[in-house]
Amino acid sequence: xxxxxxxxxxxxxxxxxxxxxxxxxxxxxxxxxxxxxxxxxxxxxxxxxxxxxxxxxxxxxxxxxxxxxxxxxxxxxxxxxxxxxxxxxxxxxxxxxxxxxxxxxxxxxxxxxxxxxxxxx
Numbered sequence: 001x002x003x004x005x006x007x008x009x010x011x012x013x014x015x016x017x018x019x020x021x022x023x024x025x026x027x028x029x030x031x032x033x034x035x036x037x038x039x040x041x042x043x044x045x046x047x048x049x050x051x052x053x054x055x056x057x058x059x060x061x062x063x064x065x066x067x068x069x070x071x072x073x074x075x076x077x078x079x080x081x082x083x084x085x086x087x088x089x090x091x092x093x094x095x096x097x098x099x100x101x102x103x104x105x106x107x108x109x110x111x112x113x114x115x116x117x118x119x120x121x
Contacts, residue, residue: 005066008059010034017075024050024063031059034067042078044071061094068098072118079117086110 001012001020009025022034032050039045046067050060071077082100084091086107096102100114 001070003066003070008062008066010063010066010070022067024048024059026054026059032063034063036067036071039081042076044075044077044080046071046080046082055090060091061097064094064098068116077118079115081113081115083111083113086112 001010001017001022003010007027009028010022011025012020012022014021018038020036022036023030024032024034030051031054032048034046034048037045046064048060048064050063068080071080080100082095084095086105087110092112095114098116099120100116101120102112103115104113105111106113
């Protein structure tokens with residue numbers, strides 16, 4: 001996978017579409033990474049990590065929008081899932097803003113699970 005949109009670049013560093021490790025860059029400088037794992041049945045599990053100095057600038061939301069569009073449009077996934085620490089309120093806000101729906105919380109493990117389906121967009 002290689003996507004360039006404005007100053008943002010997403011590029012895969014793994015050759016396999018079943019598990020993609022993606023470097024995310026702003027103006028050619030790495031600012032974090034995303035991962036995408038094919039779970040079967042047209043379901044992708046994703047994650048994102050942005051360098052602390054680059055947070056609160058909207059990059060996470062923009063990178064996720066690009067990845068979500070790519071996975072639904074060009075990889076034909078029908079559902080994207082992810083999990084997040086229950087106390088990561090910034091990430092939880094972003095996921096909800098992008099249309100993800102909380103499907104399950106496991107407070108004893110401090111984890112919340114989200115999903116986004118094509119029909120939810």
